[in-house]
Amino acid sequence: xxxxxxxxxxxxxxxxxxxxxxxxxxxxxxxxxxxxxxxxxxxxxxxxxxxxxxxxxxxxxxxxxxxxxxxxxxxxxxxxxxxxxxxxxxxxxxxxxxxxxxxxxxxxxxxxxxxxxxxxxxxxxxxxxxxxxxxxxxxxxxxxxxxxxxxxxxxxxxxxxxxxxxxxxxxxxxxxxxxxxxxxxxxxxxxxxxxxxxxxxxxxxxxxxxxxxxxxxxxxxxxxxxxxxxxxxxxxxxxxxxxxxxxxxxxxxxxx
Ligand code: MN
Numbered sequence: 001x002x003x004x005x006x007x008x009x010x011x012x013x014x015x016x017x018x019x020x021x022x023x024x025x026x027x028x029x030x031x032x033x034x035x036x037x038x039x040x041x042x043x044x045x046x047x048x049x050x051x052x053x054x055x056x057x058x059x060x061x062x063x064x065x066x067x068x069x070x071x072x073x074x075x076x077x078x079x080x081x082x083x084x085x086x087x088x089x090x091x092x093x094x095x096x097x098x099x100x101x102x103x104x105x106x107x108x109x110x111x112x113x114x115x116x117x118x119x120x121x122x123x124x125x126x127x128x129x130x131x132x133x134x135x136x137x138x139x140x141x142x143x144x145x146x147x148x149x150x151x152x153x154x155x156x157x158x159x160x161x162x163x164x165x166x167x168x169x170x171x172x173x174x175x176x177x178x179x180x181x182x183x184x185x186x187x188x189x190x191x192x193x194x195x196x197x198x199x200x201x202x203x204x205x206x207x208x209x210x211x212x213x214x215x216x217x218x219x220x221x222x223x224x225x226x227x228x229x230x231x232x233x234x235x236x237x238x239x240x241x242x243x244x245x246x247x248x249x250x251x252x253x254x255x256x
Pocket of ligand 1: 046200201202240241
């Protein structure tokens with residue numbers, strides 16, 4: 001059967017093709033990271049709080065964020081506002097149960113926004129990260145909310161010195177610990193072939209950017225790539241829970 005013009009009944013093929021892997025690492029007893037792998041919205045959250053409260057916080061944040069972000073979103077500020085609902089849900093759950101007092105979570109989320117120029121909106125609170133990998137270059141999009149990042153921003157330390165600072169990993173912002181949180185949102189134009197990597201600090205504290213970039217280059221299948229990244233973190237110590245979500249951008253060819 002030959003294809004005829006005007007016979008396009010399927011939805012436009014712009015989507016994320018996603019692989020993911022999460023592991024508790026080699027030291028921790030439980031995995032308090034959560035993630036999701038939609039074909040337009042991908043999320044990583046790294047829970048904070050004692051006695052598995054962090055696990056509750058990260059799961060509530062991811063679940064709420066998935067439900068809060070409506071289809072057809074085109075305004076980056078609105079993306080940030082919808083993620084406030086995740087903050088509110090974690091905050092309210094903590095207030096309602098004394099065993100969950102003080103829990104919180106990081107969140108980083110990437111939303112594919114198709115259009116004449118396809119974009120990804122990247123949101124971030126805390127130290128989980130979103131990167132874009134394009135043509136061999138690994139570009140960190142999100143900016144950590146940590147003492148180390150603050151010291152670098154203030155010109156007190158170089159990035160290398162900040163890495164070694166004893167309080168460097170302390171977070172300056174987290175989701176769910178206050179009734180309102182500032183969510184940073186970045187807009188990145190994307191094209192077919194770009195890869196989006198979301199990860200918890202269990203990856204980035206163990207594996208340097210060069211080795212992450214090499215794995216993204218070497219393993220073209222996103223699922224295999226995510227598994228390899230987590231294995232690298234475990235090989236280097238696995239001191240924390242590790243989550244990697246690899247999302248390949250597919251932009252449908254323009255029809256005319
Ligand atoms: Mn972590």
